[in-house]
Amino acid sequence: MIEAEHLRKRFNSTLAVDDVGFHIPRGEIFGLLGPNAAGKTTTMRMLCGLIAPDDGTVRIDGKPVQKAKSCFGYVAQSFGQYEELSVIENLRFYASMYGVHDAERLDALLERYALSAYRNKRAGTLSGGTKRRLALACALSHDPDVLFLDEPTAGIDPVTRKQLWDDFYTLAAAGKTLFVTTHYMEEAQRCRRIAILDHGQMIAEGAPAAIKSELGEVRVFAVRVDYDPALTAAAENHPGIRLVNQFGSELRLMTMPEMGREAVDALVAPFAPDAAVYETEPNLEDVFMALTQERR
């Protein structure tokens, strides 16, 4: 449904996107993950035809992107609706841009995205979650096959985020293709496939579970210990450790395969003699941090 090949975009001295491509079939939710300034938004804007690539091609449903605009909807990172207009006025406006004047369809969208109660409220007065639902309803007003969502749940609480994701799954199950950029591991984990972008380059692509194999042979140990700067420094300076990451009361250590349990115990003991240490599987955050930090 989305075919992008060898995309490249430069802004003055910054090579924002460097030879990026992917093929995304109908009905898939594809996530583009990367740190700040990795090139996610620039990639998405090229996919939508909002900016032209310096190199490379984009086809949506087999058509060049400029001829496929009615096939997709775009939800920008920042609220793109008119704050002074009411919810229904915004929806009518977006629908009319695509030649849709079907009042029943718009009422159904308000109902579907729990917006009926806010029908005549000014968009600027809505909560963050309700604004996201309005943006989604506007992007879907012409019933597109593809939806581009730029950080769709940034700044949204976990309950509202889950509700939005339930909506995304419903759309994918109905055959829509969703392309999502995100910083959140939990969100990336929900995608069928993801690509990790760093400094404009794709450094990994695949199903979230499969992408862990990009790390090669590593072991991950979790130490039940509160943050201790001395232990963290010792771990960071240890030649057998690839990644050190504190999560609340758990210190995660990604080690080279030859560094085993005894060596981790020996490292931790002088700082936290009673701390429980156990071996675990790498999670997506471990993969993301290791791949992006090592490039730095």
Ligand SMILES: Nc1ncnc2c1ncn2[C@@H]1O[C@H](COP(=O)(O)OP(=O)(O)OP(=O)(O)O)[C@@H](O)[C@H]1O
């Ligand atoms: N219009 C522009 N003019 C100049 N530089 C730009 C422009 N748009 C993006 N860039 C640069 O291109 C690089 C990639 O930016 P982009 O916004 O695509 O990254 P991102 O991964 O979406 O980041 P974030 O997660 O912070 O939104 C950055 O260095 C940014 O400063």
